[in-house]
Amino acid sequence: MTRHSSLPLPPDNAADRPARSPWRRRCLWLLTLLLPLTAGVLSYNSVLRWLDSQHLIARQVAAETSAQFGDASWQLDAMRAVDLPPSSGLPSDAMAVVAEFSVQVQRADLPVLWQACRIELVDDRGRRWEPSPILHIADSAARDCISAAVSGARAGSRLQVREVFLVPRAVAHAVTATVSVEAERPYYLSFTRPQA
Amino acid sequence: MTRARPLLSILVIAASAGLLYAMRNTTPGYQELTGPIPETGTMRETITTRLFDVTVERVIFAHALTFEGLGRQHTRTTSGLWAVVTTQLSATRKSSSVGYAAWVGPTGLLYQQTGRLEHARGVPPYPVDPGLSREGRFVFEIRADQARNATLVVSNDFSPRLDSEARIILDRVPETQDGRLAVLDVLDLDHPQGVPN
Numbered sequence: 001m002t003r004h005s006s007l008p009l010p011p012d013n014a015a016d017r018p019a020r021s022p023w024r025r026r027c028l029w030l031l032t033l034l035l036p037l038t039a040g041v042l043s044y045n046s047v048l049r050w051l052d053s054q055h056l057i058a059r060q061v062a063a064e065t066s067a068q069f070g071d072a073s074w075q076l077d078a079m080r081a082v083d084l085p086p087s088s089g090l091p092s093d094a095m096a097v098v099a100e101f102s103v104q105v106q107r108a109d110l111p112v113l114w115q116a117c118r119i120e121l122v123d124d125r126g127r128r129w130e131p132s133p134i135l136h137i138a139d140s141a142a143r144d145c146i147s148a149a150v151s152g153a154r155a156g157s158r159l160q161v162r163e164v165f166l167v168p169r170a171v172a173h174a175v176t177a178t179v180s181v182e183a184e185r186p187y188y189l190s191f192t193r194p195q196a
Numbered sequence: 197m198t199r200a201r202p203l204l205s206i207l208v209i210a211a212s213a214g215l216l217y218a219m220r221n222t223t224p225g226y227q228e229l230t231g232p233i234p235e236t237g238t239m240r241e242t243i244t245t246r247l248f249d250v251t252v253e254r255v256i257f258a259h260a261l262t263f264e265g266l267g268r269q270h271t272r273t274t275s276g277l278w279a280v281v282t283t284q285l286s287a288t289r290k291s292s293s294v295g296y297a298a299w300v301g302p303t304g305l306l307y308q309q310t311g312r313l314e315h316a317r318g319v320p321p322y323p324v325d326p327g328l329s330r331e332g333r334f335v336f337e338i339r340a341d342q343a344r345n346a347t348l349v350v351s352n353d354f355s356p357r358l359d360s361e362a363r364i365i366l367d368r369v370p371e372t373q374d375g376r377l378a379v380l381d382v383l384d385l386d387h388p389q390g391v392p393n
Binding site for chain 1: 289290291323325326327328329330
């Protein structure tokens with residue numbers, strides 16, 4: 001005779017168990033919505049800041065045409081690959097690439113509109129070159145993008161923007177120019193090279 | 197069975213406490229978790245980090261350095277040794293700059309780059325571009341007993357967080373024929389002529 005046989009178990013009657021609140025299940029289902037929503041709200045500002053710092057979506061600009069960007073009309077006038085002087089001390093397999101833009105300004109507050117202006121060269125492997133801090137071409141008319149932004153240009157004026165890059169000789173004639181400004185990111189302009 | 201249950205509970209609690217204590221003592225700290233991600237290698241080997249490639253070409257030791265700056269010749273002496281590391285640098289995917297290096301001696305002593313080369317030419321940070329290799333020189337003032345079995349640490353900036361840094365074992369320091377450390381009396385930084393490593 002076992003111990004259990006002397007103490008009868010209570011009958012397993014479902015009707016006697018306390019009824020579960022329907023809100024328990026609803027709350028669990030609600031978590032599947034609330035958790036992603038909370039993550040979204042908490043990371044919203046970080047995602048915006050990240051998008052502001054990235055250029056992700058290209059707007060293609062055909063050769064010898066202009067595009068609206070940062071309340072200005074941008075056109076790539078020329079891209080020239082230039083040999084470096086042998087005595088420059090720079091790598092022998094490097095060339096300078098000069099990108100020249102003409103920009104029709106439509107609003108005067110360029111320091112805000114063109115904040116963190118970035119002009120880069122990109123090759124077909126996705127490698128990116130920023131303007132070289134070593135190379136400078138003396139010219140009073142053309143400026144780099146940041147200098148142009150703070151030059152006090154008025155609406156309706158036309159600016160010459162020029163950047164100089166140091167790139168490998170192998171890709172100097174194949175790279176394309178891109179322009180991005182903080183106000184327009186994640187969009188950026190990708191220019192087709194004009195005919196030499 | 198009933199008597200054993202309290203004993204079992206005590207054992208489970210003790211085991212849990214032991215496990216928690218072990219976890220607490222082995223969990224890396226925040227600084228370590230978010231610290232640099234090391235990419236290791238040796239001299240003459242190209243180390244690839246997220247933003248740049250680096251190859252250590254040679255190390256030169258000297259008792260004094262000379263260099264030209266602001267139109268006159270400067271000399272820097274030391275009671276220890278000058279260690280001058282010459283590297284080749286290039287960017288991996290996008291233009292960047294390489295500005296930080298440290299010399300970590302065999303006993304763990306860490307030397308930052310010297311700040312005594314004011315007005316010298318060719319000092320960090322070095323701008324680097326993809327596909328273009330350039331020379332980068334890093335100069336340290338170290339104790340003589342820290343010259344061998346050292347490691348060079350190179351990164352874009354000081355103490356990168358969750359970003360890679362190169363750690364290069366300096367396994368080919370210059371030696372004389374009898375196996376002693378080869379140390380120049382004076383090294384001209386503008387025209388370095390070192391002992392082959």
